[in-house]
Amino acid sequence: MTTLQAVFDKARAEDRAALVGYLPAGFPTKDGAVKAATAMVEAGCDVIEIGLPYSDPLMDGPTIQDAVHRSLENGTRIADVLRTVEGVAKSGAATLVMTYWNPIDRYGAERFARDLASAGGVGTITPDLTPEESGPWLDASRESGLGTVFLVAPSSPDERIARVAACCTGFVYAASLMGVTGARESVSSAAEGLVKKTRAHTSLPVCVGLGVGNGAQAAEVASYADGVIVGSAFIRRLLDAPDETSGLAAVRELGEELARGVRR
Amino acid sequence: MTSTDETIITPADLAGGGVGGDDPDVRGKFGIFGGRYVPEALIPALDEVAAEYEKAKTDLDFVREFDHLLRTYAGRPTTLTEVPRFAEHAGGARILLKREDLTHTGAHKINNVLGQALLTRRLGKRRVIAETGAGQHGVATATAAALMGLECVIYMGAVDCERQALNVARMKLLGATVVPVTNGSQTLKDAINEAFRDWVTNVEHTHYLFGTVAGPHPFPEIVRDFARIIGVEARRQVRELIGRLPDAVCAAVGGGSNAIGLFHAFIPDEGVRLYGYEAGGRGAETGEHALTLTQGSVGVLHGARTYVLQDDEGQTIESHSISAGLDYPGVGPEHAWLKDSGRATYEGVTDEEAMEAFALLARTEGIIPAIESSHALAGALRLGRELGPDAVILVNLSGRGDKDMGTAMKYFNL
Numbered sequence: 157m158t159t160l161q162a163v164f165d166k167a168r169a170e171d172r173a174a175l176v177g178y179l180p181a182g183f184p185t186k187d188g189a190v191k192a193a194t195a196m197v198e199a200g201c202d203v204i205e206i207g208l209p210y211s212d213p214l215m216d217g218p219t220i221q222d223a224v225h226r227s228l229e230n231g232t233r234i235a236d237v238l239r240t241v242e243g244v245a246k247s248g249a250a251t252l253v254m255t256y257w258n259p260i261d262r263y264g265a266e267r268f269a270r271d272l273a274s275a276g277g278v279g280t281i282t283p284d285l286t287p288e289e290s291g292p293w294l295d296a297s298r299e300s301g302l303g304t305v306f307l308v309a310p311s312s313p314d315e316r317i318a319r320v321a322a323c324c325t326g327f328v329y330a331a332s333l334m335g336v337t338g339a340r341e342s343v344s345s346a347a348e349g350l351v352k353k354t355r356a357h358t359s360l361p362v363c364v365g366l367g368v369g370n371g372a373q374a375a376e377v378a379s380y381a382d383g384v385i386v387g388s389a390f391i392r393r394l395l396d397a398p399d400e401t402s403g404l405a406a407v408r409e410l411g412e413e414l415a416r417g418v419r420r
Numbered sequence: 421m422t423s424t425d426e427t428i429i430t431p432a433d434l435a436g437g438g439v440g441g442d443d444p445d446v447r448g449k450f451g452i453f454g455g456r457y458v459p460e461a462l463i464p465a466l467d468e469v470a471a472e473y474e475k476a477k478t479d480l481d482f483v484r485e486f487d488h489l490l491r492t493y494a495g496r497p498t499t500l501t502e503v504p505r506f507a508e509h510a511g512g513a514r515i516l517l518k519r520e521d522l523t524h525t526g527a528h529k530i531n532n533v534l535g536q537a538l539l540t541r542r543l544g545k546r547r548v549i550a551e552t553g554a555g556q557h558g559v560a561t562a563t564a565a566a567l568m569g570l571e572c573v574i575y576m577g578a579v580d581c582e583r584q585a586l587n588v589a590r591m592k593l594l595g596a597t598v599v600p601v602t603n604g605s606q607t608l609k610d611a612i613n614e615a616f617r618d619w620v621t622n623v624e625h626t627h628y629l630f631g632t633v634a635g636p637h638p639f640p641e642i643v644r645d646f647a648r649i650i651g652v653e654a655r656r657q658v659r660e661l662i663g664r665l666p667d668a669v670c671a672a673v674g675g676g677s678n679a680i681g682l683f684h685a686f687i688p689d690e691g692v693r694l695y696g697y698e699a700g701g702r703g704a705e706t707g708e709h710a711l712t713l714t715q716g717s718v719g720v721l722h723g724a725r726t727y728v729l730q731d732d733e734g735q736t737i738e739s740h741s742i743s744a745g746l747d748y749p750g751v752g753p754e755h756a757w758l759k760d761s762g763r764a765t766y767e768g769v770t771d772e773e774a775m776e777a778f779a780l781l782a783r784t785e786g787i788i789p790a791i792e793s794s795h796a797l798a799g800a801l802r803l804g805r806e807l808g809p810d811a812v813i814l815v816n817l818s819g820r821g822d823k824d825m826g827t828a829m830k831y832f833n834l
Contacts, residue, residue, distance in 0.1 A: 210735065
């Protein structure tokens with residue numbers, strides 16, 4: 157199992173940013189997700205976030221909504237998410253689960269933490285869990301040795317950044333813009349300032365996500381952040397592909413472009 | 421009779437002032453319910469709304485302006501109507517209706533909307549967004565936005581747009597942009613998701629004018645306070661009419677704003693039973709219902725911990741109701757707390773029972789109620805038979821049925 161610490165140490169030693177890719181479990185199919193995520197790792201992703209599909213993804217844009225909807229239509233259950241993590245972790249990437257809070261709450265925080273750790277997962281990203289409500293999850297994660305990643309946003313004042321960062325282990329997720337997930341024409345200018353502000357409150361790596369979709373944008377973000385997070389752009393490749401083989405090829409191609417970007 | 425220049429609401433009425441039930445704690449919790457489960461990006465905006473509301477509710481100028489709008493624009497106080505011919509079907513109990521259907525725009529939603537529109541102005545924001553189910557909250561929001569010169573965008577499930585086409589036209593006429601939401605179940609829950617997505621993107625100049633007592637803190641508290649005039653007035657009016665408080669108060673519960681608006685002033689009155697009626701749809705056994713409190717389980721939806729219709733892995737289950745306004749798989753956290761504390765009782769009323777009560781009130785009293793409110797009427801008929809002929813039951817007639825004529829025409833082959 158590759159830890160987040162090892163990932164960021166290695167990236168630092170190579171004088172580059174880490175590349176983080178997101179894909180929901182069960183998309184495009186249950187097996188297809190493992191294949192696509194493995195292709196992302198082979199192309200150069202250091203960390204994979206496996207999305208736990210949820211019926212009400214209120215911070216996701218149309219691309220991820222579409223993928224998650226298909227995943228749920230495919231009958232994806234939490235057991236499938238854990239199997240996906242297991243499959244992807246074997247590829248050598250540090251593997252996290254990104255999920256809205258309610259599925260963990262319902263499954264049971266301690267049980268989910270235990271099962272995720274057994275599957276080889278190294279932690280979670282919980283975009284709608286605020287520090288105020290995070291107590292039970294922090295306890296359960298610590299108990300199972302999982303990392304906990306929370307988000308800061310351009311709107312976050314210093315005291316919130318400090319509070320969120322104090323709940324994080326592994327890295328801090330800096331949302332580059334005010335908005336939902338999805339590739340954009342350009343990376344928000346707010347991102348660099350937010351990374352700087354965040355560094356004042358933590359020694360953890362700071363990774364930037366939301367709106368990053370090509371090599372040039374990855375290079376730009378890599379110049380000031382410890383990691384570059386890409387989700388919707390990978391999903392777009394799979395949605396637009398006529399079949400699985402060409403989808404995987406397109407994912408691989410994008411992964412390689414982004415991997416070159418973080419090394420520029 | 422209250423003259424138009426007599427104050428009807430005071431800061432004490434607005435804030436509960438020790439008259440009503442408990443306020444949420446600093447984290448926005450009613451017991452274990454409520455709180456904030458939202459993207460961090462929205463926390464500063466929620467803090468800003470909460471802080472501004474704290475200032476506003478004790479600011480005499482703000483309360484006076486709200487009071488003025490309630491009297492001269494919304495048409496408050498609304499009257500209390502006794503309905504003896506309808507009550508003959510309730511085992512002889514006396515039934516009194518709080519006539520929120522007579523407010524401007526035809527439903528209780530106007531109360532909250534005027535309060536929050538004033539708050540929007542205080543926040544220095546120029547754009548409001550809102551979700552709507554039946555379209556009543558959308559119409560009310562579009563109305564207040566027109567009145568105050570605010571840009572207005574309404575998110576409405578595509579299925580609801582069809583069910584409530586007349587309200588879509590009203591919103592457009594009032595100058596709002598109506599965005600049909602085509603993902604998920606295409607009803608209220610998906611409209612809320614979409615409104616949150618807009619808000620997180622445009623929060624700098626936009627207020628999310630939330631329409632019910634659900635959602636993240638401080639919305640459950642703010643919406644309740646702006647709606648609690650319903651119960652404050654009704655409590656006084658019932659006393660004037662019968663010399664005592666009612667035995668029970670009844671309201672329909674979707675998200676729960678009209679119910680909390682009526683209940684809240686009665687919470688300290690231990691002798692007054694509180695009854696909320698959820699949409700039983702085609703029946704609890706069919707799985708096609710919106711029985712969140714009576715059949716759901718505790719979870720998180722739309723930013724708050726509350727009762728939710730969800731499967732064993734926390735995926736939201738789509739609700740069903742003949743009334744768009746009750747077709748919601750969540751419910752306000754204060755109702756969850758009132759249920760668990762035993763202070764209020766929640767029961768289901770099926771589509772069929774609601775439509776019977778709808779037609780019965782029209783034929784016996786010449787009042788066409790909203791289908792949402794008809795759930796409370798059906799509940800009152802049932803309750804009257806249980807409580808017997810000496811009982812006095814107060815029902816929130818939260819809205820009028822004009823918007824439901826399409827549904828009624830189909831249902832009754834009119």
